[in-house]
Amino acid sequence: MTVAECIRVPALSDNYIWMLHNPSSKELAVIDPGDIDAVMAVLEHRGLEPTEIINTHHHADHIAGNTELMKRYGIPLTAPASDESRISDPITTPVSHGDHITIAGYNAKVIATPGHTMGHVIFYLEDCFGDHGLAIVGDTLFSLGCGRVFEGTMEDMWHSMLAVRDLPDTTMLACGHEYSASNARYVESLNWGRDAADARCAEIHRLRAEDKPTLPTLLGTEKAANPFLNCDQPDLARVFGLDESDPVAVFTALRQGKDNF
Ligand SMILES: [Zn+2]
16 A cells, blocks of 8 residues: 655644655545635646545634635535534534544544534544554644543543543644744743653744644654543643542643643
C-alpha cells in the first residue's frame, strides 16, 4: 500500500484544513473545508481533484466549503450522523462511534469525542503512513490544548481526552487550529514542572517565531506534554490543589483556567 500524503492548508485566521492524498489511487479527501478559496488554491496549484469531503463537526469554520466542493466536483460527504440536522449539505455517509470506513482508500475508524460539540467525531487511520497512523482530531485536541467545551460536559470532554490518549504514541495528530502558541503560554503559567511540557513550549515558540506551523504533532509528545491528557496524574492535580483520583475536577479547573486566560 502506498503511504499517504497529508497536506496542510492554512485557512481563515488560524484554521488548518487537511487533505489526505493517496498517490496510487489518486483519491483525495478534503477534511473540514471551512474556506473554499484556500482549498481551491491548493487544488489548482497541485493539479489535484478532490474525491470526498470529511467533516469532524458542524461548526461553520469546518464545513463552509462543503456546498461549493460538492457542486463543483459531485463528491460525497462523510460527517457525523448526529450532526445531520446541523449540516445543511446532504451527508452521503453518516458515521457514528465504532464505524469502520475508508478515507482516500485508507482504513479509518470513527471515534466519538463529545465535548466541543455533542456530535464531534475523530477519524483514526491506523496504517496510512505504513508503520504509523494519523488521527484527524478536528477541534477535540490541539497541541498543548483541547477544544472549548461548548456542548458537552467537562466529564464528556475528559473521556474524549482518554479516547485520544488510547491511540498509539506514534500517531500523528491533524488538529483543526494553530492555537499552539497561546496554549504554550497558558501551560507555562501553570508552573507544572513537567520537562516534556517545557520542551514542547520552547519548540512551539521557536517554530512560531519563524512563522512555521507546529502541526501535525505526535501523540507521544502530547501524552507527555499536554496537560489536558494528564488530568489523572498527581503532578498536574497538585498544580490545582486537587486529587488525581478526581480527574474530572482537575480537567474542569484546567479548562476553565484556559477559558479565562
Ligand atoms: Zn469547532
